[in-house]
Amino acid sequence: MKILFVASEVYPLVKTGGLADVVGALPVALSATNDVKVLLPAYEGLMGMLSDCRAGPILGNPFGYGEMRLVFGRLEGGSIEFWLLDCPNLFHRQGGPYLNEDGHDHADNHRRFAALSWAGAVVTQYGSLMNWRPDIVHAHDWQTGLLPAYLRAWSQRHPPVVYTIHNMQFTGAYTHDQYLETGLPESLFNMYGLEYYGRYSMLKAGIQYSDAVTTVSPTYAKEIQTPAYGCGLDALMRDQKHKISGILNGVDYQVWNPATDELIDHHYCLRDMDGKALNKQALQKKLGLRIEPRKPLLGLISRLSEQKGLDLVLQVLPDYLEQGAQLILLGSGEKSLESAFRALSGRFPDQVSANFGYNEPLAHQIQSASDFLLVPSRFEPCGLTQLYALKYGTLPIVRRTGGLADSVWEDISGRPQTGFVFNDATVHELWHALQRAMGAYENERVFRQLREQAMQQDFSWESSAAQYTSLYKRLIT
Numbered sequence: 120m121k122i123l124f125v126a127s128e129v130y131p132l133v134k135t136g137g138l139a140d141v142v143g144a145l146p147v148a149l150s151a152t153n154d155v156k157v158l159l160p161a162y163e164g165l166m167g168m169l170s171d172c173r174a175g176p177i178l179g180n181p182f183g184y185g186e187m188r189l190v191f192g193r194l195e196g197g198s199i200e201f202w203l204l205d206c207p208n209l210f211h212r213q214g215g216p217y218l219n220e221d222g223h224d225h226a227d228n229h230r231r232f233a234a235l236s237w238a239g240a241v242v243t244q245y246g247s248l249m250n251w252r253p254d255i256v257h258a259h260d261w262q263t264g265l266l267p268a269y270l271r272a273w274s275q276r277h278p279p280v281v282y283t284i285h286n287m288q289f290t291g292a293y294t295h296d297q298y299l300e301t302g303l304p305e306s307l308f309n310m311y312g313l314e315y316y317g318r319y320s321m322l323k324a325g326i327q328y329s330d331a332v333t334t335v336s337p338t339y340a341k342e343i344q345t346p347a348y349g350c351g352l353d354a355l356m357r358d359q360k361h362k363i364s365g366i367l368n369g370v371d372y373q374v375w376n377p378a379t380d381e382l383i384d385h386h387y388c389l390r391d392m393d394g395k396a397l398n399k400q401a402l403q404k405k406l407g408l409r410i411e412p413r414k415p416l417l418g419l420i421s422r423l424s425e426q427k428g429l430d431l432v433l434q435v436l437p438d439y440l441e442q443g444a445q446l447i448l449l450g451s452g453e454k455s456l457e458s459a460f461r462a463l464s465g466r467f468p469d470q471v472s473a474n475f476g477y478n479e480p481l482a483h484q485i486q487s488a489s490d491f492l493l494v495p496s497r498f499e500p501c502g503l504t505q506l507y508a509l510k511y512g513t514l515p516i517v518r519r520t521g522g523l524a525d526s527v528w529e530d531i532s533g534r535p536q537t538g539f540v541f542n543d544a545t546v547h548e549l550w551h552a553l554q555r556a557m558g559a560y561e562n563e564r565v566f567r568q569l570r571e572q573a574m575q576q577d578f579s580w581e582s583s584a585a586q587y588t589s590l591y592k593r594l595i596t
């Protein structure tokens with residue numbers, strides 16, 4: 120099958136969260152038996168990261184922001200061909216893919232990602248221009264939601280579109296005036312189309328006009344059909360239930376494996392765990408924490424946002440810090456959470472290390488050094504850090520929601536315990552989960568056994584890729 124992925128981030132080219140990890144790894148897993156291309160914006164500097172770049176076709180200037188063209192290239196030694204959508208007026212920016220340097224959305228995100236969606240739709244129609252016509256289009260998150268809307272508006276024959284929701288919270292909602300810039304017809308702007316509480320939502324468009332909707336865990340697929348998790352779209356999700364499924368994300372064990380990880384100081388594996396203890400000591404030293412081989416070290420690697428339940432951590436943790444536990448946080452996002460963690464580290468200077476900004480090596484080092492990883496999310500479509508933690512023998516402490524519920528076990532009959540799981544997003548429940556975790560840490564034999572059970576879990580991409588492949592096949596035939 121020829122599969123076109125369309126997304127706004129791809130590891131290692133551009134990453135703000137788990138979406139990039141997924142779009143970096145799933146095409147590689149699928150490419151064992153398929154021909155996969157990945158279309159993404161040519162953000163500033165991206166072309167320089169690819170080898171072997173060659174100019175593709177010019178797509179035109181439909182929005183009046185400058186000519187758009189495709190550029191093809193690969194990562195050195197990589198198996199996947201990337202198709203970069205080049206349009207400097209839209210994609211050459213200071214800041215990140217969505218936010219400017221002050222942390223605000225780029226003012227023209229509605230245009231930038233309409234353009235990406237439009238380009239994906241165009242590729243399905245003019246495959247002869249690049250000698251390649253997809254059998255399936257797989258679009259991701261709100262940034263590509265208008266892709267199937269363009270196809271609907273043009274009402275031409277086109278390959279089936281699979282639309283994956285990585286996070287319902289980002290609805291990509293804009294005003295009617297902004298809609299007029301997309302070139303889409305007024306006939307779609309109604310409640311049975313992409314209208315969303317008086318505005319339009321790119322996410323809703325993706326749900327309405329695609330042939331199948333997937334989300335990144337079976338539990339989240341059910342949750343988003345309820346008012347508590349549906350972000351105002353739960354009625355639509357219930358209505359479209361027949362085309363929704365949940366496929367759990369996998370892990371790229373080439374990137375996340377303590378036996379080979381080039382970003383950590385000491386390698387280790389199930390049979391030889393010495394490296395993990397050395398990593399703990401090395402990171403405590405590097406970050407100015409007290410060197411304490413026998414005190415529990417908690418890791419936390421997260422966007423700092425309300426989704427992630429970090430306010431609970433701030434309330435619960437002091438009790439455990441007073442008993443000698445340590446915390447290493449790596450995060451970026453809301454300034455108020457940043458200052459709260461900074462204050463916590465001021466209060467416990469040799470027990471709490473608060474690190475802000477985006478730091479890929481440090482993320483790996485925290486996984487490799489910590490005894491536990493905290494993921495107390497209010498909602499979590501899949502979550503990847505807990506999957507990485509399992510492989511690194513770092514026991515996840517998670518809330519039973521979304522992909523966390525589908526990947527970490529405690530007290531589930533027939534499943535070996537691999538972490539600590541609490542039900543409600545309350546201080547009380549998190550406190551008790553930590554209590555159980557600390558209890559296990561005290562008992563060397565129990566702790567060793569849990570660690571082994573965690574490290575034996577296999578969340579490699581093959582099984583998820585097989586589920587996507589059978590979905591694609593069902594849609595084609």
Ligand code: ADP
Nearest residue numbers: 136137421450451476477478479482502503504
């Ligand atoms: P989400 O996509 O909601 O942010 P995930 O758990 O799916 O959550 O994925 C988060 C990804 O981003 C993981 O690869 C994690 O290691 C990484 N990550 C999160 N925050 C940072 C950070 N500040 N620096 C480096 N990597 C980070």
Ligand code: GLC
Nearest residue numbers: 137138285499500501502503
């Ligand atoms: C989103 C979700 C996260 C998921 C990731 C990749 O950012 O918040 O739970 O793991 O996408 O699918």
